[in-house]
Amino acid sequence: MTKATDISSQERLRNSGLRPTRQRIALADLIFAKGDRHLTVEELHEEAVEAGVPVSLATVYNTLHQFTEAGMIRVLAVESAKTYFDTNVSDHHHFFIEGQNEVLDIPVSNIRIGNLPEPPEGMEISHVDVVVRLRRKTQR
Structure with a gap:
């Protein structure tokens, strides 16, 4: 990790209201170094192990949820058994490619959503997630 990367991750954490601990900085470096992407707890843990970051799976899970609560990342529940960040x-x-467990972005301008239900009293819609599931065409 370079000093510039550490500072960037530290600033990102501070700006989100999180204390920049060594583990948070290391995980933020890994998460944001590759630009916009979708990853699971297990994938980030594997990247951390490969990078020599001493962190448990539970710590990765907790950190991703802290980053989500701080607004740094979003949770995307595509399957009941797997959550993407x-x-x-x-x-x-999002597009979700079944069988490959791959998630791709769809720009919001490509989809129009209308006729949303009125939320219950005291509630407001924060955002709407659309997941379009894809699979390879079968040969006939």
Whole structure:
């Protein structure tokens, strides 16, 4: 890790209201170094191990949820058994490629959503997630 990367991650954490601990900085470096992407707890843990970051799976899980609560990343529940974390927190939707467990962004401008139900009293819609599931065409 370079000093510039450490400072960037430290600033990102501080700006989000999180204390920049060594583990948070190291995980933030890994998460944001590759630009916008979707990853699971297990994938980030594997990247951390490969990078020599001494961190448990539970710590990665807790840190990703802290980053989510701080608004640094978004949770994307595509399957009941697997949760993805999205570094792109702007309004957008997703393609999910079944069988490959791959998630791709769809720009929000490509989908129009209308006729949303009125939320219950005292509630407001924060955002709408659309997941378009894809699979390879079968040969006939």
